[in-house]
Amino acid sequence: MTRITDVRLREVLDSRGNPTVEADVLTESGGFGRAAAPSGASTGEYEAIERPAGEAIAAARETAVPRLVGEAFAGNQREVDGILRAADGTDDFSEIGANSAVAISMAAAKAGADVLGAPLFQHLGGTFRGDNFPxxxxxxxxxxxxxxxxxxxxxxxxxxxxxxxxxxxxxxxxxxxxxxxxxxxxxxxxxxxxxxxxxxxxxxxxxxxxxxxxxxxxxxxxxxxxxxxxxxxxxxxxxxxxxxxxxxxxxxxxxxxxxxxxxxxxxxxxxxxxxxxxxxxxxxxxxxxxxxxxxxxxxxxxxxxxxxxxxxxxxxxxxxxxxxxxxxxxxxxxxxxxxxxxxxxxxxxxxxxxxxxxxxxxxxxxxxxxxxxxxxxxxxxxxxxxxxxxxxxxxxxxxxx
Ligand SMILES: O=C(O)[C@@H](CO)OP(=O)(O)O
Ligand SMILES: [Mg+2]
Incomplete structure (x- = not known):
């Protein structure tokens, strides 16, 4: 089962030496996914909002994590991401931070893949995705x-x-x-x-x-x-x-x-x-x-x-x-x-x-x-x-x- 049992968030280093958000998502049957948010320098004016890592983590722990744990299925990406959006409640993720959101979203996808025993690209793209490479x-x-x-x-x-x-x-x-x-x-x-x-x-x-x-x-x-x-x-x-x-x-x-x-x-x-x-x-x-x-x-x-x-x-x-x-x-x-x-x-x-x-x-x-x-x-x-x-x-x- 891919039901989410825990979401852990922490600050880790990015390549510029700045703190960024890392998420671990765990599931009922032992699935595990870990992902970290990247960060732009030449950011677009209309991008979703990256909050300072510590603030993003605190906000996500308060509003998003309780709605995911015991409720959402890591294998159901639209559901997980819908919950993140609803928990945030803004258009641009300025509440929980796009950095918390994307780390959790990607970690959930990896946990979903892990439960299936499939590589992430196959979980996301399906068996018949073709055999092209970028x-x-x-x-x-x-x-x-x-x-x-x-x-x-x-x-x-x-x-x-x-x-x-x-x-x-x-x-x-x-x-x-x-x-x-x-x-x-x-x-x-x-x-x-x-x-x-x-x-x-x-x-x-x-x-x-x-x-x-x-x-x-x-x-x-x-x-x-x-x-x-x-x-x-x-x-x-x-x-x-x-x-x-x-x-x-x-x-x-x-x-x-x-x-x-x-x-x-x-x-x-x-x-x-x-x-x-x-x-x-x-x-x-x-x-x-x-x-x-x-x-x-x-x-x-x-x-x-x-x-x-x-x-x-x-x-x-x-x-x-x-x-x-x-x-x-x-x-x-x-x-x-x-x-x-x-x-x-x-x-x-x-x-x-x-x-x-x-x-x-x-x-x-x-x-x-x-x-x-x-x-x-x-x-x-x-x-x-x-x-x-x-x-x-x-x-x-x-x-x-
Ligand atoms: O402009 C870009 O395309 C990116 C990545 O190359 O840079 P940044 O992450 O700084 O926005
Ligand atoms: Mg560019």
Whole structure:
């Protein structure tokens, strides 16, 4: 039986050294699930609310845990997530915190899978989910909110689209990451790493494009399958609302210039993926860009949609993009994340499951991406909290979870 008998919450460390919420869910027949909430730095204005970990835990213990224990079934995800929403009583999880909500939601899913004796991806996706695997997008150079004094564009993402297996894709991204380091070294550029393990050199975006383009070509030749790259511009972070311009280190661009700039980049570098190219309130600008380049690249809304079906529905209405980033903690539960993926799919939008810049060893998103048969997962290239997900993908493909 998957009836929940206990929910334990504690503070654990995330990859930035901040406290985050970890949940254990136990069931009647001995099922056990454990999950931890990630945390963003370049958070969208419309995301569900992350409360300080201690406060989120105290609030969840008071309102949510008593409604789950002895009542809910861990195998019934919609029921668990419905109880979390009802216990919270707000639209944005500002009472128990989206961090408590998502940790409990994911831990319940794992406890449900444990009782069934099934891997999590199978519990979530079903036996007939197919045998596709997502292509990992690996962050190899970055800056923005994830590193000081580095590129303006937040993430340059290696995309091994032609990899014959998930393992080869994972190793290809690591090789591109290593090649970038070589190229930086050749140019005498010192570089530390940003929050997601990407190189964070003090160079401008133009030089970063040069380097990533070369690194991708070199590794593509080495491995013998197609590797392209993409971007998370995280443009909301550089948008100055009052002036109506995007602030780059060496220039500013108004909205039309930003659209033209990104469209040129897509053309010049044959980009496979462009996330948040415009401000999170600019559906119209997104739509203009999608009109221009949506037939040849994925225009993805992260801060624009925040995994929220209402915001996605608005985007679909306006033709604002052709894909959505899925981050369970942006919306608070796995049910909400599934609903967003389903709405996207029904309207011809692709979904890309994603990590956050603050992460733990939790591997739920690897299972979520496989369960929902999405084309891409964004979860870094190297670094323990990133390799936790990448190695789990390899294990899933190897039937070893
Ligand atoms: O913007 C993003 O897509 C994410 C993850 O790469 O960053 P953060 O978690 O800081 O929002
Ligand atoms: Mg983003």
């Amino acid at each position: 292509v990992p997008l690996g962050n190899v150079v970055g800056g923005g909110e994830h590193a000081a004094d580095a590129t303006d564009i937040q993430e340059f993402l290696s995309a091994p689209v032609g990899a014959p297996s998930v393992a080869e894709a994972v190793f290809a991204n690591a090789a591109v990451h290593a090649e970038v380091s070589e190229l930086l070294h050749e140019r005498d550029v010192a570089a530390g790493k940003g929050d997601e393990g990407a190189w964070a050199p003090s160079i401008d975006d133009a030089e970063a494009f040069d380097i990533v383009d070369e690194a991708v070509s070199t590794i593509e030749d080495e491995v013998g399958f197609e590797i392209r790259f993409g971007l998370d511009v995280a443009a909301a972070e550089m948008y100055d609302d009052d002036a109506g311009v995007y602030e780059y280190s060496n220039t500013t661009r108004d909205t039309d210039e930003q659209i033209a700039y990104v469209a040129d980049l897509v053309e010049e570098y044959d980009l496979v993926y462009v996330e948040d190219p415009l401000d999170e309130n600019d559906y119209e600008g997104f739509a203009k860009l999608t009109e221009k380049v949506g037939d040849r690249t994925l225009v993805c809304g992260d801060d624009l949609f925040v995994t929220n079906t209402e915001r996605l529905a608005e985007g679909i209405e306006q033709g604002a993009a052709n894909s959505i980033l899925i981050k369970p903690n942006q919306i608070g539960t796995l049910t909400d994340a599934f609903d967003a993926i389903e709405l996207a799919r029904a309207n011809g939008y692709e979904s890309i499951v994603s990590h956050r810049s603050g992460e733990t060893e939790d591997t739920t998103i690897a299972h979520l991406a496989v369960a929902t048969d999405v084309p891409f997962i964004k979860t870094g290239a190297v670094g323990g909290e990133r390799t936790a997900k990448l190695n789990e993908l390899i294990r899933i493909a190897d039937d070893a979870t």
